[in-house]
Every structure is written in structure tokens, then in C-alpha cells.
Amino acid sequence: MTYIVNDKCIACKYTDCVEVCPVDCFYEGENMLVIHPDECIDCGVCEPECPADAIRPDTDPDAEKWVEFNRKYAELWPVIVTKKDQLSTAEEMDGKEGKIELFSEAPGEGG
Template structure:
């Protein structure tokens, strides 16, 4: 079992989840964070910390196979993030915006 970061993280990229993760399983891309499914211990402490409500257990309907695979793929490519940073200045404007993956996902790594 694992948790999965989904599309509402894109362009919001709040990092409250990073601060509470006991196993440091978050990885940072240019436009979002992902969880490494092989490192996540399924504790769930990150879920209530996400202001964008973008994290779900892999048993939830929102955590489709697409999102599980995306998290796994990019957790292996992007740098591990160990400390909370400030979200983008316009994060609140992007929270809940439609079609964020198709329009704003970047496969580029973020800075650790």
C-alpha cells in the first residue's frame, strides 16, 4: 500500500506533506511533488497536511493506475525533497483548476 500525489498538486506544490513524512518518500519536480510507492509506509500523515487535497491512498478511486505509475516513474528520476519550502506565490490561484496535467505538468526535476 502507498499514497499517491495527483493532479491538484500541479502548480500548487504545497510542501506541508514533506515536513511530516517520517520516511522522506517525497520527490520534487518542476511543477509537482510525487511519492515513491516503494518507500511510502502508508502512514497517511501527509493526507491531512495537503492544502490542495492532492494526496490519496492507492485504494481511493482518485489514485488511478495512471497516477500510481506517474508517481513511481518520477520518484525514480527527480530529487528527494527533505525540507518544506515555500509554495509558488500563485499556488492558491491554481488550487482546483481543471486540466492541470494536460496543460501544466512538467517532467523536469525540481531543485532539492
Template sequence: MTYLVVDACIKCKYTDCVEVCPVDCFYEGENFLVIDPEECIDCGVCEPECPAEAIVPDTEDTSDGKWLKINSEYAAKWPNITVRKDPAPDADDWSQVKNKFDEHFSTKPGTGDE
């Protein structure tokens, strides 16, 4: 099992989860974070830290494995993030919006630990 970031993170990008990860397996996009499933040690410490409840075990992925594919693909493309940053300015407004992926997901990388 691994943990995955799902679309509740889009346009919120709280980084409380990054701060507690013992293996630094988070990667940063412009408006979303992902977990590298190959690096994740399944400890679960990140899950309760996410205010948007955007981190789930892979057993809660869609039947087609959508989130595993997205997390794997973008972990290979985006920079690693290991330090906490401020969330998006309007994160609290976006945190309750459902089904954000199709309209709001950005493939652009974030800045990582810069």
C-alpha cells in the same frame, strides 16, 4: 496500500506534506511533487497536511493506475525533498483548477533539498 500525489498538486507544490513524512519519500519536480510508492509506509500523515487535497490513498487512483505509474516513474528521476519550501507564488489560484495534468505537468526535476 500507498499514498499518491495527484494532479491537484500541479502548479501549487505546497510542501507541508514533506515536512511531516517520517520516511522522506517525497520527490520534487519543477511544478509537482510525487511519493515513491516503494518507500511510503502508508502512515497517512501527509494526506491531511496538503492544502490542495492532492494526496490520496492508492485505492482512489484511476482504474488504469495512472497516478501510481506517474509517482513511481518520477520518484526514480527527481531529487528527494525533505524540507518545507514556499509554494508556487500563485499556488492558491491554481489549487482549485481541475484536470491540470495534460496542459501543465512538467517532467523537469525540481531542486530537491538544495
């Protein structure tokens, strides 16, 4: 099993999860994070840290497509290990449906 980040992270990008990750498997895009599924050790410490409930086990329904999505962007974006402020849109966008349309392929700053 591995953990993935789904579209609930888009336009929120809370980073509480990155500080607790013991293997630094989070990668930062412009408006979301992803987990590299080949680096995740399945410890699960990140899941309860996400205010948006965007981190889910790969056993969840609909998670299969997110495993490949996370893998793709983890290989393109920089690693992030330090907590940052969430996006200015986070409170407004938290829990909204259909956020995949807002997704940006652009990398974040990492760090």
C-alpha cells in the same frame, strides 16, 4: 496500500507534507511533488497536511495510473525533505481542473 500525489498538486506544490513524512519518500519536480510508492510506509500523516487535497490513497478511484506516474518521476527527481514556499501560482491554481496540461517533467531542486 500506498499514497500518491495527483494532478491537484501541479502549479501549487505545497510542501507541508514533506516535513511530516517519516521515511522521506517525496520527490520534487519543477511544479509538483510525487511519492515513491515503494518507499511509502502507508502511515497517512502526509494526507491531511496537503492544502490542495492532492495526496490520496491508492485505493481511490483513478489512483492506479497515479501510482505509476509517481513511481516514474520519483526515480527521476531529487528527494525533498524540507518545507519550501508554495509556487507563486498556488492560490490561483488550487482546485482548478485540467492541470495535467501544465505538468513539467523537469526536476525540482530537492533539499
